[in-house]
Amino acid sequence: MENLREWHKERMMERTVKALLSNYFDAHFFTDRTSLLESIMYHVYPGMTIGIGGSLSIRGIGLLENLAQIDVEVLDHWKQGLTKEDIDVIRLAQLTCDLFLSSANAITEKGDIVNIDGSGNRVNAMTFGPKKVIIIAGYNKITPDISSALDRIKRIAAPLNAKRLNMPLPCAETGYCHDCKVEARICRITSIIQRRPIGTNISVYLINEELGL
Numbered sequence: 124m125e126n127l128r129e130w131h132k133e134r135m136m137e138r139t140v141k142a143l144l145s146n147y148f149d150a151h152f153f154t155d156r157t158s159l160l161e162s163i164m165y166h167v168y169p170g171m172t173i174g175i176g177g178s179l180s181i182r183g184i185g186l187l188e189n190l191a192q193i194d195v196e197v198l199d200h201w202k203q204g205l206t207k208e209d210i211d212v213i214r215l216a217q218l219t220c221d222l223f224l225s226s227a228n229a230i231t232e233k234g235d236i237v238n239i240d241g242s243g244n245r246v247n248a249m250t251f252g253p254k255k256v257i258i259i260a261g262y263n264k265i266t267p268d269i270s271s272a273l274d275r276i277k278r279i280a281a282p283l284n285a286k287r288l289n290m291p292l293p294c295a296e297t298g299y300c301h302d303c304k305v306e307a308r309i310c311r312i313t314s315i316i317q318r319r320p321i322g323t324n325i326s327v328y329l330i331n332e333e334l335g336l
């Protein structure tokens with residue numbers, strides 16, 4: 124049974140990679156974390172600036188520990204002890220970094236990258252500014268199409284993030300989206316990247332692992 128599930132996941136990831144490539148993204152899928160990390164680290168060189176998007180997936184694969192071994196400037200606005208001003212400075216610097224690393228809320232089998240952001244720093248850095256962008260996503264982020272991607276975000280990712288951050292939001296209480304109008308709403312910007320934006324260098328790395336929310 125396990126082999127069957129693996130087979131199914133791998134075919135789904137292959138399909139998604141093919142669709143991403145046809146939409147002019149660079150795309151690969153990895154069956155293990157070591158080869159994923161090696162492929163990311165291939166793009167890292169001493170002295171570069173590396174922006175880290177607000178992402179549990181990035182932090183879940185041990186990437187920050189690898190980067191700590193190299194002489195690079197890591198722009199991580201989730202670092203402990205930062206003031207609001209520090210966070211703003213880091214988010215701005217991420218927009219012009221050498222390498223921006225993030226996950227996505229959903230990747231469709233048709234090759235779309237779908238996100239909903241609160242402030243937009245992550246989706247802005249994905250589409251314009253950094254010299255290179257690598258988006259890392261577990262198989263759990265793959266959905267058939269844009270409509271199911273948006274559904275996934277509103278039913279799973281956003282309520283779980285609201286709960287994780289202990290936000291005063293209705294979805295953090297009930298576990299589902301109320302399309303709220305409250306001041307603290309985290310769903311403010313919807314970004315659907317349907318083709319690699321002109322002049323950008325975006326790779327999507329999928330891994331046969333459940334990562335992030």
Ligand code: SF4
Nearest residue numbers: 281294300301303310
């Ligand atoms: S719109 Fe509001 S209720 Fe719905 S997921 Fe976003 S923050 Fe939660």
